[in-house]
Amino acid sequence: MQSPRLEIANIVKDYGGRRVVDDVSLQVMPGQVTCLLGPSGCGKSTTLRIIAGVEKQDRGTIHVDGKLVCDTVFRLPPEARSIGLMFQDFALFPHLTVGQNVAFGLQTRDAGARVQALLDKVGMTRHIDDYPHQLSGGEQQRVALARALAPKPQIMLMDEPFSGLDDRLRDDIRDETLAVLKDEGTAVLLVTHEPGEAMRMADEIALMRDGRVVQQGAPYNIYNAPIDRAAAAFFSDINVIPGVVQGALTDTPFGQFLAPGLPDGTEVDIVIRPQHLKIDFDRGGRGPKPTSSEGTAARATVARARFMGASSLVEFRMDYDGSILKAVVPSVFLPKPGTALWLMIRRDRCFVFPRA
Numbered sequence: 001m002q003s004p005r006l007e008i009a010n011i012v013k014d015y016g017g018r019r020v021v022d023d024v025s026l027q028v029m030p031g032q033v034t035c036l037l038g039p040s041g042c043g044k045s046t047t048l049r050i051i052a053g054v055e056k057q058d059r060g061t062i063h064v065d066g067k068l069v070c071d072t073v074f075r076l077p078p079e080a081r082s083i084g085l086m087f088q089d090f091a092l093f094p095h096l097t098v099g100q101n102v103a104f105g106l107q108t109r110d111a112g113a114r115v116q117a118l119l120d121k122v123g124m125t126r127h128i129d130d131y132p133h134q135l136s137g138g139e140q141q142r143v144a145l146a147r148a149l150a151p152k153p154q155i156m157l158m159d160e161p162f163s164g165l166d167d168r169l170r171d172d173i174r175d176e177t178l179a180v181l182k183d184e185g186t187a188v189l190l191v192t193h194e195p196g197e198a199m200r201m202a203d204e205i206a207l208m209r210d211g212r213v214v215q216q217g218a219p220y221n222i223y224n225a226p227i228d229r230a231a232a233a234f235f236s237d238i239n240v241i242p243g244v245v246q247g248a249l250t251d252t253p254f255g256q257f258l259a260p261g262l263p264d265g266t267e268v269d270i271v272i273r274p275q276h277l278k279i280d281f282d283r284g285g286r287g288p289k290p291t292s293s294e295g296t297a298a299r300a301t302v303a304r305a306r307f308m309g310a311s312s313l314v315e316f317r318m319d320y321d322g323s324i325l326k327a328v329v330p331s332v333f334l335p336k337p338g339t340a341l342w343l344m345i346r347r348d349r350c351f352v353f354p355r356a
């Protein structure tokens, strides 16, 4: 079993009597990318600044490769932590060339070779003698990555590093950055408020809310087994069917759902992602209730259909109770309002949460 490269335990930070980081514990394994994901103001950047050493925690410990970096008594200064930093407003030194920027923190005799190798990796070799103002935003970002990696940090902390880039460029730079980081074997802690970015970059996601890590796991698990309604809603639009538990079951348009362990009378939300509602195209809403491996069925009529580009969003009015459920269908599917169809849902794709 590998030991974590970075381990933070029970970190607490208050500002003016308000708890901003509330007992946060995290591990990042060597060569892995962990994303600290959460809405604005939830304490992500503060956590990162504490790890970097530019902010002091009120409680908790930080270890790198098993060695204590800081607790509330002992503190290694930021420059002694073997931690690289990359922030959105990274500033390259304007009076230094690309090559000099990357070499800046290097005192070794083979600095030239290291600079060359890194510029190769980020595809910026031909710009080695250019100055930052001669580069595009994406090119500057590549140089900033090379500069941060030059001293071979054991850990890279990145705070919304791609948010200054436009959409198309951002996807490319993300993928390239990930490839370089993996190649270097660096452990990465990346802060972002964008679920899409976290899903794309992370081996592990730590979902943060109000200063706490509320759920941690691989992107697939966090997406498919969210801990509560808010965690589900953070990753996609959701449908919510309200229900009340009776005999460990609750009624829905799709029949009864299990609500294990919840006492009678508990109000619950049944959460369904729109992409998990399947349409039974074959039957066109006719005939008796279909039974299939696709799950359980309910009949509905189309209320509205909109083309979204890669997919279509269809709103259905459920025969059962007149409620509206949204389905996302790949490609083009734009049935007329009033069209009757059978909808299918797999029970294991639905989440039942007690109402908050």
Ligand SMILES: Nc1ncnc2c1ncn2[C@@H]1O[C@H](COP(=O)(O)OP(=O)(O)OP(=O)(O)O)[C@@H](O)[C@H]1O
Pocket: 015, 016, 020, 038, 039, 040, 041, 042, 043, 044, 045, 046, 047, 193
């Ligand atoms: N130096 C400070 N003094 C007082 N309050 C602060 C300080 N730094 C941050 N805060 C507060 O702590 C809370 C968490 O801030 P933080 O920057 O860690 O959040 P975040 O999740 O990174 O948000 P964002 O994505 O907007 O940067 C915010 O309410 C912020 O106003």
